[in-house]
Amino acid sequence: MTAIQPMDGRAAATREAPILSIRGLGVSFLGARGRWNRVVEGLSFDIAAGETVALVGESGSGKSVTAMSVMRLLDPATSRIEGQVTLDGHAVLDLDEAGMIRHIRGQAAAMIFQEPMTSLHPIYRVGDQIIEALTSHRPMPKAQARAEAVALLERVRIPNAAARIDDYPHAFSGGMRQRVMIAMALASRPQLLIADEPTTALDVTVQGEILDLLKDLQAEYGMAMLFITHDMGVVAEMADRTVVMYRGRAIEQGATAEIFARPREAYTRALLASVPVLGSMRGEPSPLRFPIVDLQTGIAGPALPLSGTPGRDTPLLDVRGLVTRFDVRGGLFNRRVARVHAVEDVSFSIFPGETLSLVGESGCGKSTTGKSIIRLNDRSQGSVRLGQEDLFSLPPEALRRRRRDIQMIPQDPLASMNPRMTVGAALVEPFREHGLGTTAKGGAKAAQLMEQVGLSPAMLDRYPHEFSGGQRQRICIARALMLDPRLIIADESVSALDVSVKAQVVNLLLDIQDRTGISYLFISHDIAVVERISHRIAVMYLGEIVEIGPRNEILERPQHPYTQRLIGAVTVPDPARRHLRRNQQIHELRTPVRPLDYLPPARRYAEVSPGHLVSVDGTAS
């Protein structure tokens, strides 16, 4: 503690003294066979009062571990922390558990997390959880605690806070839950707020709202913020200073504007070059690959466009009037009580060699549309023609054979692979199943595809868990290509990947399209990636397509208010926009649950320009 004393004196004297000071932080985890693995090494940085510092890096770079070390939330049995962490005058690493509770956790520092859906206790009312945070450090009468909790919920702009305080977490959407988490963090008026990927799991429009809220609250409370993210757009928007982490080390730190304008390290340059930037494709006629950055020199290569243009004569896939509804059951005898109109009267077509992107927020029906097309749920009506064949009128066996032409790339590659099957077996299985040749032939094709997706054929004998996330997604792409499909439905296929890996996988998809003339239905909420990859875009809202058209038309001249809001919410990696506010109205995500007798109105579309259609009536946004 002696080292701390003079610092306390200075903190009173100058405003420059940091709230959080980390010197030579090292964290190791106990690994297999009793070996200690270093995950953070020699990390040093400061955060001044009221300042925001971003920790940026890809998964496994040690960002979250750093935050957990400051709060000492790591399991002491399996982790070791070295170095010095000084928070609000306390030497954090010298405190015992009781001291942490008395001075740090929920006192000097509070934390919000990535997963608002699981970070609140599911069986306690949100109000009680906030009250608990209030009273565990400051004993106060019940009524006062409740009044303060309501005030906090109002502070984080939860509509109708006085009534919602008695709701359970499951009654809140993801964005609203993150607001509750923030309210709980504010309960102790912390000097430092640690935000660990607070918007990563949220929809873009909600992300914008939460970022605005955090900026407002920071100004109101004068908190410092340690902001952990992998999203350069969020960094540019939030951070005064940025620390770039790579494999547990801070490889570069400085003012955010400086890092964006003049990155010194090759890795930082590569990271920035892989970030999809909405609006960077203005005037580009066809999809562009991401430029490849040489990690040694840090010099970006050119962004290669697609060479071919899609045909425009006969559509490969033609979807007309697709409707998918699910029943909501409940009450006595488990009757139908309502219906979810997941997909309502959706029509579009995809031409050979073309990429159509479906964009929209979670719950808008984009994934259901993808599944309905290949009849993975048997509740859909309408017609889906692949070439000349109507998939919806095929008998089961014929449909099974037709599935060869349409393959899917899933969002979560690990979950979609059988952990007990080697990658080779998983690749050859559909090939054999569809009678395309012998096992030997399938093996040869699998080896060839592994090379095409940038992996070694020798890896075919391995199991899925032996690969990294990006490698697994490549394997899923190779698996989809085994059957030489004509259309691939990519359902949020790159959303879970790190930026640099995301760029590589997008490039791979574009390479394949260039070579084979395959079509993609690209389902995503990430509009910046969509801009890179698509020829045309369809925007979905509450189960309906509200706007569809060529990519540049939709992004540069959006007509529907919902499309405009969606595009306006995208973060842009440009630190100059740091002090902008979106000033959007808070909205709860709506779900298309309707009463049983609900008759969906017939939608009319206006053609703004050739191929650009906008829903004209009645869609509330």
Place this chain on the structure above:
Amino acid sequence: MLAIVLGRILRMVVVMFGISVVTFAIFFATPASDPAARIAGRNAAPETVEAVRKDFGLDRPLPVQYALMMKRLFITRDLTSFANRGQKIIPAIANAAPATLSLVTGAAILWMLGGIAAGIIAAATKGRWPDKILMGLSMAAVAMPVFWVGEMVNLVTQSRFHDTWAFSWVPPLGYAALSQDPWLWFKSLVFPWLTLALLNIGLYGRVLRTGIVETYQEDFIRTARAKGLPARKVLLKHATRSAIIPIVIMFGMDFGVLVGGAAVLTEVVFGINGVGRLTYQALKVLDLPMIMATVLYASFFVVIANAVVDMLCLAIDPRMRRA
């Protein structure tokens, strides 16, 4: 709420109807179960058997016989045994039920308290000595058959050490009615309770420990720690309450089944004339009315216990209230 209760009652009636039909059908499909022959007694003349068959209505179609039996069981309540002439079924069960209920209820309190304490202590000291000792003991408790434990307990308390200061208070085997002598009732049930509870203390302790240890991986536990709650509060309020649901569900099943007669081993070992013993004896002599009544009685308790558990789960976990 009313809809839920009504739905429950309806479901219970359907379940009990199904069970009674199946019991009835199995009985008549069993070889050498002819009730007329049994009632008439061994070596009875064919004419006697015929007369009995007519007397008891055993010559009528099975659905009619079923309906008659249900009527005599539930409406006129004068159903008599096929095996012991003149023995009325309902008073027999009514006499046996309090013993079983006393035995199982007391044991249930013990095993819930013991199991929860063992689980929480083991989870809190995970990997250290208290955890290892408790889990070793619980494994032993699960592994020992209840009748063996019972006999050992009897050996110690009734015979070998009965005359020492430690066990001289233990009354002889058998059940003493609560209404007549509460103190004797308590004394005579202490060891049956412990014996019956032992296995479940081990089982519940292990399940709860696993549940709490798993819950500690959840994000909301990290949130609770990050907001500066003391470790005790995180353990008892945040981790245990979520982990206790499987225990409550297990409890419903176990309690219902034991009250319904599955405590037979303990009853026999300790000389308690409970429902389990009654059912066992009825099965030995293929006494259809008694089997029917005890099976329905058992299913009633299983269904009721499950309904109560469902309500408890709703109270513990609000997420279940939506569906």
